[in-house]
Amino acid sequence: MSKLTATATCTAHGAIVEQTGQVVPQALLAERVAWLAGLARDLAADIVAGRWSAADLDALASGVGLDGRVLPSKGWMALRRLGWDVRPASGVHVCDRVLRCAQEQAARLLRLALHRRAVVAAIVAAWPREPGRRTDAEWAALRALLPDGVGAAEVRNRTRQVRAYRDSxxxxxxxxxxEVEGPPACAAQIVLAAGDRQLATLERTSEHTAGLRVKLPLTACPASAKDWAWHLLPIALPPTVPSEAKLCSPTLRLHHGRVRVDLPFQTPIGFAPATGHVIGCGFDWGLNTLLTGTIGHLTAEGRVVTDGRPLAYDASGVSAKLHRLRDQREHLAAKRDRQERLLAGLTPTDPRVAELTPAYEVIAVEHERVCARIRRLNKALAWSAARWALDHALAAGATVIYLEDLATLEARGRRGRANARLSGQVRGQVVAAIRHLAAKHAIAVVTVPARGTSRYCPRCGTGTSALTHCPAPDRLTERGWAWAxxxxxxxxxDRDWAAAERILARGLLGQQATRTDRTTGTRAIRQVVEGNVARARRPRKATRAARRARRTRTDLHPRPAARDRSKNRPTPKRPTRASKTSSRAPDRRTVPAPLPNRGGQRPAGQAPQTTRPPAGRTGLARDPQHRTGFHRVAATPVLPLGQYADGPPRPRPPDLPEILR
Structure with missing residues (x-):
């Protein structure tokens, strides 16, 4: 039994001083948390700025301390093994636990810098002749030097950074x-995981509440231990935190004047095996849709069979909204940069500074607001798509989900422009959300190579029969990209549907080559195993008349008896009805109907509807109204169909006789 670690963000609306019982309002609590976070930020910034050199980064990357022992995984202990201590300003009393939190934050920033350093070193070592366009051999040489898990977007951004340095x-x-960038900025937060019970304690008081006991300063510059006091912060847990979860030490920070508590928690989950899967789901990063998938079954003969039903999560409306927000963000950024240039060219005594400064502050605030809105929409879209994908896997009884490896997903031409259009939807967030949700249900998530999934036919081509792409099925002779x-x-x-089937086939047929990363726990298939995919439609259920005939032991079309097979007697006539119904619609008056609240006789015709008809059932299966959460998203409904997973029995009216059920 393993544990799944997640983080929930809570808000502390007030606190109580433990010694005096004083009730601390939200504004005063935010001020005291800001003092503590500011102290930790200044100490961490001093460490990062003082150790931002090639020699110090080499010492941290070596993994060996001054005493010759291996550096521990905890950041603050690793810095102390290296002798990188820090001291507060003179006249400021800070306990050793606060120093630990500052060292932990600095160690995390420096270890992240080691990853960026390795990427930059690989790009410089394999610098191409044309940085904007690498050949296949140059890409192969670069991939051999890059660390594992580096995507194409990161390579492109770091290449631009190195090119800008070379040009200057x-x-x-x-x-x-x-030499490329300066020391990273430190956030104003306090990582309580580096402390112990002398700085903070956390206890769960009920199923939906918890109590955080933390020592906070009473002044901005505490001079002694008397300027510190224990505060009890009641926290309301969000519904995403289950009752059996184990709460871990949180991180305190300030956001818009409110105290935010980033609370990690661990949930026990089952183990998802890497191999032995029979039913799986394959999803492709589509051009027409955000996600296009299919459900498949691996037979005993080693063949992959799908049910012939495509799954699509179309987020075109949200993408259009994100495009408009990004255009607005770029417009505000251009205006903000122009204001900065104008202010930089003026002296502080210039009277125009008083006119430009308020305008610059307004534009900066509006720019940050638009950026926050884009981030929220991206996050909501990513989790909605992940929830939709997992619901389809659960409905089909699948034990594995196969996705394209983003590190090998490098597109060109028309698809490259489409990837730029979908960049705001943050595919990495979708993958992380799918992994998080799938781990709760013991479903494995495996990535497969993306190269060639849209090029060859999933029916007859194992790398030999190439597909032709056209705009639509009735325009096969034209050149396009949406249809295969x-x-x-x-x-x-659909092109994305064909790619999803090939992704599913690569996963189910090559699952013996699944490799698990020991550090991150992610699973991937590096070896490409091709195979054809067959479509076998799910068997349809018997009609109501056939089921009724089986219950009554009759036949829908009985054979005539032996004495009736001869034509010695005439065929009996069908009984005639007294009145014959007509399919003609009744006559209706063309005058409008009176309002319901007013008097008057209603004319003949259909009565006006008082409520809207029920909407179509699309979206998530767990939503009773089958909504996706976005009014601009069209998703395939989640239905447990067919022989892969037996769905729940359909409810029957209790007042009907057994023969009619």
Whole structure:
């Protein structure tokens, strides 16, 4: 039994001083938390700025302390093994636990810098002739030097960073990350996980509440231990934290004048095996849709069979909204930069400074507001798509989900522009959300190579029969990208659907080559195993008349008896009805109907509707109204169909006789 670690953000609206019983309002609590977070930020910034050099980063990357022992995983202990101590300002009393929290934050920033340093070093070592366009051989040489898990977007951004440095230094490439960028900024937060019970304690008081006991300063510059006091912060746990979860030490920070508590918690989950899967789901990062998937079954003969039902999560409306927000953000950023240039060219005594400063502050606030809105929409979209994908896997009884490996997903041409259009939807967030939700239900998430999934036919081509792409099924002779057609077997389907089937086949057929990363726990298949995919439609249920005939032991079309097979007697006539119904619609008056609240006789015709008709059932299965959470998202409904997973029995009216049920 393993544990799943997640983080929930809570808000502390007030506190109580433990010694005096004084009730601390939210504004005063935010001020005291800001003092503590400011002390930790200043101490961490001193460490990062003082150790931002190639020699110190080499010492941290070596993993060995001054005493020759291996550095521990805890950041503050690793810095102390290296002798990187920090002292507060003179006249400020800070306990050793606060120093630990500052060292932990600094160690995390420096260890993240080691990853960026390795990426920059690999790019410089394999610098291409044309940085904007690498050849296949140059890409292969770069991939061999890059750390595991580096995506194409990170490589592209770091290449632009190195190119800007080279252009500003007369064609000289940087020797280290410290020459390309300065020390990273430290956030105003306090990481309580580095402390112990002498700084903070956390206890769960009920199923939905918890109590955080933390020592906070009473002044901005505490001079002695008397300027520190224990505060009890009641916390309301969100519904995402289950009752059996174990609460861990949180992180305190300030956000818009409110105290935010980033609370990690661990939930016990079952183990998801890497191999032995029979039913799986494959999802493709589509051009027309955000996610396009299919459900497949691995037979005993080693064949992959799908049910012929495509799954689509179309987020075109949200993408359009994100495009408008990004255009607005870029427009505000351009205006903000212009205001900065104007202010930089003026002296402080210039009277125009008083006119430009308020305008610059308004634009900066509006720019930050738009950026926050984009981040919230991206996060909500990512979790909605992940929830939808997991619901389909659960409905089908799948034990594994296969996705395209983002590190190998590098597109060109029309697809490259589509990837730029979908960049705001944060595919990495979708993958992380799918992994998080799938781990709760013991479903494995495995990535497969993305190269060639949209090029070859999933029916007849194992790397030999290439697909032709066209705009629509009735325009096969034109050149396009949305529809796929195979000239060999005649397959005609959506391009993303065909790619999803190949992703599913690569996963189910190559699951013996699944490798698990020991540090992150992510699973991936590096070896490409191709195989054809067959479509077998799910068997349809018997009609109501056939089920009724089986219950009454009759036949819908009985054979005539032996004495009736001869034509010795005439065929009996059908009984005639007294009155014949007509399919003609009744006559209706063309005058409008009176309002319901007013008097008057209603004319003949249909009565006006008082409520809207029920909407179509689309979206998540757990939502009783089957909504997706976005009014601009169209998603395939989650239905447990077919022989892969037996759905719940349909409810029957209790007042009907047994023969009619």
């Amino acid at each position: 230094h007369d064609g000289v490439l940087p020797a280290d990350l410290t 057609h195979c000239p060999g077997c005649g397959l005609s389907c």
